[in-house]
Amino acid sequence: MRNDSSPSVFRQIDWPLVIIYLLIVVAGVFSIYAASYDFDEASIFSFDEFSGKQIRWIGLGLVLGCVVLLTDYRVFETYAYLIYGILLVLLLVTPFIAPDIKGSRSWLVIGPMSLQPAEFAKVATALALAKLFNGYNFTLKGRPGNYLRAVALFVVPILLILNQNETGSALAYTALVLVLYREGMSGLILFAGVFAVAVFVIAVKYTEELFLGIPGGEFTVMVLVMITMVIMAFIYGRTMEIARNLLAGFAACLLIMWVLGGLIGLNMPGRAIMICIVVAGCIYLAFEALKRHISSLSVPIVTAVLAIGFMFSVNIAFDQLQPHQQQRIRVVLGIEEDLRGAGYNVNQSKIAIGSGGFFGKGFLNGTQTKLKYVPEQHTDFIFCTIGEEEGFVGSFAIIALYMAMILRVIAIAERQPRPFGRIYGYCVASYIIFHFCVNIGMVIGLCPVIGIPLPLLSYGGSSLWGFTLLIFILLRIDAARKSYS
Amino acid sequence: MRKDYKLEKRKYVIGGFVLLIALIYVGRLFDLQINDERYKKSADTNAFLHKTVYPSRGLMYDRDGRLVVYNQPAYDVMLIPRDVQPFDTVDFCNTLNITPEQLRRRFADMRDKRLNPGYSSYTPQRLITQLSTEDYGRLQEKLYRFPGFYIQKRILRQYNYSAAANVLGNLREVSQTDIDKDPYYSPGDYCGDLGVERSYEEYLRGVKGEEILIRDSRGRIQGRYDGGAHDVEPISGHDLTLSIDIELQEYAERLMAGKRGAVVAIEPETGEILCLVSSPTYDPRLLVGRHRGENYKALVNDPSLPLFDRALGGAYPPGSTFKPTQGLILLQEGIITTSTTYPCHGGYVNGGLRVGCHAHGSPLPLKPALQTSCNAFFCWGFKAMIDRRGKYGNPANAFEIWKKHLVSMGYGYALGVDLPHESRGFLPNAKFYNKFYGEGHWSANTVISVAIGQGEILATPLQIANLAATIANRGWFITPHAVKAIQDTVLPPQYSERRRPTIDLKWYPEVAEGMRMAVTGGTCRRAAIPGIDVAGKTGTAQNPHGRDHSAFMGFAPYDHPKIAVAVYVENGGFGAVYGVPIGSLVMEKYLCDSIHPSRQYMEDQMISTTLPYSNAKR
Numbered sequence A: 001m002r003n004d005s006s007p008s009v010f011r012q013i014d015w016p017l018v019i020i021y022l023l024i025v026v027a028g029v030f031s032i033y034a035a036s037y038d039f040d041e042a043s044i045f046s047f048d049e050f051s052g053k054q055i056r057w058i059g060l061g062l063v064l065g066c067v068v069l070l071t072d073y074r075v076f077e078t079y080a081y082l083i084y085g086i087l088l089v090l091l092l093v094t095p096f097i098a099p100d101i102k103g104s105r106s107w108l109v110i111g112p113m114s115l116q117p118a119e120f121a122k123v124a125t126a127l128a129l130a131k132l133f134n135g136y137n138f139t140l141k142g143r144p145g146n147y148l149r150a151v152a153l154f155v156v157p158i159l160l161i162l163n164q165n166e167t168g169s170a171l172a173y174t175a176l177v178l179v180l181y182r183e184g185m186s187g188l189i190l191f192a193g194v195f196a197v198a199v200f201v202i203a204v205k206y207t208e209e210l211f212l213g214i215p216g217g218e219f220t221v222m223v224l225v226m227i228t229m230v231i232m233a234f235i236y237g238r239t240m241e242i243a244r245n246l247l248a249g250f251a252a253c254l255l256i257m258w259v260l261g262g263l264i265g266l267n268m269p270g271r272a273i274m275i276c277i278v279v280a281g282c283i284y285l286a287f288e289a290l291k292r293h294i295s296s297l298s299v300p301i302v303t304a305v306l307a308i309g310f311m312f313s314v315n316i317a318f319d320q321l322q323p324h325q326q327q328r329i330r331v332v333l334g335i336e337e338d339l340r341g342a343g344y345n346v347n348q349s350k351i352a353i354g355s356g357g358f359f360g361k362g363f364l365n366g367t368q369t370k371l372k373y374v375p376e377q378h379t380d381f382i383f384c385t386i387g388e389e390e391g392f393v394g395s396f397a398i399i400a401l402y403m404a405m406i407l408r409v410i411a412i413a414e415r416q417p418r419p420f421g422r423i424y425g426y427c428v429a430s431y432i433i434f435h436f437c438v439n440i441g442m443v444i445g446l447c448p449v450i451g452i453p454l455p456l457l458s459y460g461g462s463s464l465w466g467f468t469l470l471i472f473i474l475l476r477i478d479a480a481r482k483s484y485s
Numbered sequence B: 001m002r003k004d005y006k007l008e009k010r011k012y013v014i015g016g017f018v019l020l021i022a023l024i025y026v027g028r029l030f031d032l033q034i035n036d037e038r039y040k041k042s043a044d045t046n047a048f049l050h051k052t053v054y055p056s057r058g059l060m061y062d063r064d065g066r067l068v069v070y071n072q073p074a075y076d077v078m079l080i081p082r083d084v085q086p087f088d089t090v091d092f093c094n095t096l097n098i099t100p101e102q103l104r105r106r107f108a109d110m111r112d113k114r115l116n117p118g119y120s121s122y123t124p125q126r127l128i129t130q131l132s133t134e135d136y137g138r139l140q141e142k143l144y145r146f147p148g149f150y151i152q153k154r155i156l157r158q159y160n161y162s163a164a165a166n167v168l169g170n171l172r173e174v175s176q177t178d179i180d181k182d183p184y185y186s187p188g189d190y191c192g193d194l195g196v197e198r199s200y201e202e203y204l205r206g207v208k209g210e211e212i213l214i215r216d217s218r219g220r221i222q223g224r225y226d227g228g229a230h231d232v233e234p235i236s237g238h239d240l241t242l243s244i245d246i247e248l249q250e251y252a253e254r255l256m257a258g259k260r261g262a263v264v265a266i267e268p269e270t271g272e273i274l275c276l277v278s279s280p281t282y283d284p285r286l287l288v289g290r291h292r293g294e295n296y297k298a299l300v301n302d303p304s305l306p307l308f309d310r311a312l313g314g315a316y317p318p319g320s321t322f323k324p325t326q327g328l329i330l331l332q333e334g335i336i337t338t339s340t341t342y343p344c345h346g347g348y349v350n351g352g353l354r355v356g357c358h359a360h361g362s363p364l365p366l367k368p369a370l371q372t373s374c375n376a377f378f379c380w381g382f383k384a385m386i387d388r389r390g391k392y393g394n395p396a397n398a399f400e401i402w403k404k405h406l407v408s409m410g411y412g413y414a415l416g417v418d419l420p421h422e423s424r425g426f427l428p429n430a431k432f433y434n435k436f437y438g439e440g441h442w443s444a445n446t447v448i449s450v451a452i453g454q455g456e457i458l459a460t461p462l463q464i465a466n467l468a469a470t471i472a473n474r475g476w477f478i479t480p481h482a483v484k485a486i487q488d489t490v491l492p493p494q495y496s497e498r499r500r501p502t503i504d505l506k507w508y509p510e511v512a513e514g515m516r517m518a519v520t521g522g523t524c525r526r527a528a529i530p531g532i533d534v535a536g537k538t539g540t541a542q543n544p545h546g547r548d549h550s551a552f553m554g555f556a557p558y559d560h561p562k563i564a565v566a567v568y569v570e571n572g573g574f575g576a577v578y579g580v581p582i583g584s585l586v587m588e589k590y591l592c593d594s595i596h597p598s599r600q601y602m603e604d605q606m607i608s609t610t611l612p613y614s615n616a617k618r
Helices: A015-036 A050-070 A074-078 A080-097 A117-134 A144-162 A167-182 A187-205 A216-236 A240-264 A270-292 A295-320 A323-332 A342-354 A382-414 A419-443 A461-479 B010-035 B038-047 B089-096 B100-111 B133-145 B176-181 B195-199 B246-255 B292-301 B319-332 B366-372 B375-386 B395-408 B430-437 B444-452 B461-472 B505-521 B579-592 B597-608
Strands: A108-110 A113-115 A209-211 B048-053 B067-079 B125-131 B149-159 B170-173 B190-193 B209-215 B221-224 B240-242 B261-267 B272-279 B347-350 B353-356 B483-486 B535-543 B546-556 B563-569
Touching: A015 A050, A015 A382, A015 A461, A050 A461, A074 A080, A074 A117, A074 A461, A080 A108, A080 A117, A080 A144, A113 A117, A113 A461, A117 A144, A117 A167, A117 A419, A117 A461, A144 A167, A167 A187, A167 A419, A167 B010, A187 A216, A187 A295, A216 A240, A216 A270, A216 A295, A240 A270, A270 A295, A342 A382, A342 A419, A342 B010, A342 B038, A382 A419, A382 A461, A382 B010, A419 A461, A419 B010, B067 B133, B089 B100, B089 B133, B100 B125, B125 B133, B125 B149, B133 B149, B149 B170, B170 B195, B170 B292, B190 B195, B246 B261, B246 B272, B246 B579, B246 B597, B261 B461, B261 B579, B319 B366, B319 B375, B319 B395, B319 B444, B319 B461, B319 B505, B319 B535, B319 B546, B347 B375, B353 B375, B353 B444, B366 B375, B366 B505, B375 B395, B375 B444, B395 B430, B430 B444, B461 B505, B461 B535, B461 B546, B461 B563, B505 B535, B505 B546, B535 B579, B546 B579, B563 B579, B579 B597
Parallel strands: none
Antiparallel strands: A108 A113, B048 B209, B067 B125, B067 B149, B170 B190, B209 B221, B240 B483, B261 B272, B261 B563, B347 B353, B535 B546, B546 B563
């Protein structure tokens, strides 16, 4: 069992993932070259250029990858907590010893390199989480203590990274809830998360009065709550009857309200009436629950109360955000059309991508990215260059590559014989999913601008090495899976 | 080796979730890249700076090839508001010698949609206009410190002579109306205002060029797009040769100093205007440069109306300068012959009406009547025509015939000079009197004053000069014009076509001779120039604005006229007092290039006389 660190490991590794990895990395080099191409034709390999530097990062990253492949796979599991601990200490001290770069103290300067511990902490957290779940008989079901331990494992780095003012990097760790979901966390919690985001967006975005003094957003949310209650009553109510009654009641109330208020123009306290309707629904459900002894009918009641309460506290919560974050959210929701300020980046990147058309303007022929209309074009906004120069075809290809990578990582995770490998694989997948969704989403104007790189494609050594380590450790663990079967 | 198969199914939920997002993103990309054309346009306006290259405006030379109007470069500070970043305002102000307060004002004005309706933070805006060359040099050196700013080279006018402002005109910034009317213009462009600058705008302005530059997000120019392959070279405007003799113009302006009125001189053979003086005038240089605004305001508010071109915009009673037209009409209509005489005993007395005259022989025929400017002769003649019911049926018909002849001589309608704001003067028609007095309730005596160029008749000094030119030509004229030639193209054809009044050529020598006699032994003896035969006619026009206007028209030399002139001095009294000397001095200056010593006193007198005017607006 100890002779598998021989070169034969290269026969065992998952080549499809390696090929996808290499394709993305090479696409990155070309995109970075195009993004920073400045009309005076410097070589793509020149170390003065970002592309040349990126090639150096890739080269060293591959060396790192080979070292990982040649390492005994058990090292990662054995030392997972140690590595995690070291990284936490590093995260803790970084703000005190790091120089101030663009308002953020998150870079450690080591000789000629600047590295972001936050990127490497991703690896450590994944390993630690995997080790936790690998414990004998570890399960989430009915064990709040286990939930707490798992969540604590990634909340601690989040807090430490927030302390460095790197909101984007910190948020990436929240993607690990996907791992919890895979390992048994109730889908309801995930649903509640999505529902909360939807409520937030609708409530913040539509603040104009619809009728009877109710803002459009509030009205929509309350109707959504009613629909959710009906659906839940259907799922948990065992009979169609309860859901049907509830639906009929809501529909009748809304109709009467619309006729009296909207058509006749009777002056009524709309918000109070809407709340009364929801409360009436809850009372009806409680009545049915008691009568028929269906305790799970409490789910829609709790959901309704939480959703309405959440909606009214959104404004309060929104005020807690920092002004520039509020603004970013407003801009991305289309409340503010601030093309010079926060909206400038998004607008310019949309212009760059939109001007690409179907086939793009051709390699190095982009004007928007080249002329620096798009900010951070070689790092966070690298996708603009692809969109502009390679068009829809190129953008589609990149999205397809990431899809392939994510699905491949999930497939690899699922085929692991031990929880350690599976959990670790899902951690890797979660990080990539989050970075992919948020980065491309912000570039095409569907997400708020959160400064995180596109994995393996954006310029930047830390991120590249971080994701390289994540993937190569997975490859190493995967290559050893047969040792257990 | 635990495996929870129920939980394993969740990989499909996670995978499906990711695929759903990817699908949404692909859809969004499809919308951005293929569906929506808007982004392609935005990309172009983003990256390409279409920089206007202004052509050199056509120069102006006088008839002898002297350069009158030329160009000087000026530099405007432009900026694209979106690209401007916080900059060192103190440094900026020091460089341009302005105070921070002024700079703040300029920024506020620029953003004010009322003052600058075309404001957009995406397009070039003009912050400061017409930098001096020194300021330009200093700013150019530091420009890199002020991202978003750039310098636009412009063409300003400069003048070698301080004369002829009314003929030359000037440049002003285009208004929104100009832009709406002519797509050539964009905000901040200059266009001709008044004078030749206005009427020959389309020849002078040339064709704007365009430089397409690539710029980055900070407005920094990265180079020419495609090596300049899509640039458009500007095409310079056409140079103009004016028919004006700039020195004669200067001289006539000097003679008119301190007096209000006009002097128009025409070369009869060509219709070319030799000088066109409106007094008071102003230095055309006042309307150039950064002080144009305040100077223009001062000129507009000046009660003596210096911006008003009296030579072609002023409509005055022509007075006795009108009498030659009457002689021609009476001869043409057969009302009189060259020997028909009318009596004059101190005036025209008929039907309780009296038009005064002065002492001269009586009865007298046409030529002596012109010589002595006899009011009675022309009143009798007019009455004979208008009241000749046997020939015309009624006075109205006769009056229409009378008017038709005058129109053919250039009265009552704008002559069509190549300068803006020409007045048409005024000729009443029969309808006018029918309305005023009632149909059939008027006759010659009712309107007798028009016979001597008074009453309702109004004419511009240009029309009077044109009459002098017509008589000098003995029966034809060419529409007066101030431009002699346009570089690389031809003048509009109407400025070389002879126009024939409805008077037979044979009657003109009669009138010309009468005018000659007026100089040799009549009312304009002071017009005589040693060695040159001059013909002339004085005018003393009564008017409701005080003292009589002093007028003169004439031409010389008598046999082969080279110059025809009309002078009109508001409230100058008798025609002989100002009109005659100024007119003859202008002719002498033009023909002899110098003033005969015996007439020098006259020149001094004219130059030094200032007439008092009340400042009430006319």
